[in-house]
Amino acid sequence: MMTGIRINVIIKMLREYEGHRNYPYKCTGGYLSIGVGRNLDTKGLSDKEILYLLENDIDDCIHSVATKFPWAKEAKGEIQEVLVMMCFQMGIGGLLEFKKFLKALEAKDYEKAAKEGLDSKWATSDSPKRAREMMEIIRSGQV
DSSP, X not given: OOOSXXXXXXXXXXXXXXXXXXXXXXOTTSOEEXXXXXXXXXXXXXXXXXXXXXHHHHHHHHHHHHHHOGGGGGSOHHHHHHHHHHHHHHHHHHHHTOHHHHHHHHTTOHHHHHHHHHSSHIIIIISHHHXXXXXXXXXXXXX
């Protein structure tokens, strides 16, 4: 084990040398990179990093759903889970477009909500298998 390394110094200097980018970019070597010089072409992400990112994205969706749909806090867990998964896929803005679906969910008319969810471009061409599975969860309350 190496001793005497000051991680904070290394971080400070690498941030100065590499910069800090929140979005993918091509580095001077032509590789797709992100953050502080993370080379996505040759190193990619570890499974642990992928799970970390996924958990953060899910947390963002949970917050968005809870903020935009206060009634969802009282909904069954399976309903909340479907809303979060839909938010994950299409963003909160995309989910907000499902007005009839959301109105039926809020009214606890799960049969109508499932019908409305399936009556969409998302269900007919974008993600038909996912849409059918999620709307079956809405309809039955079962995962």
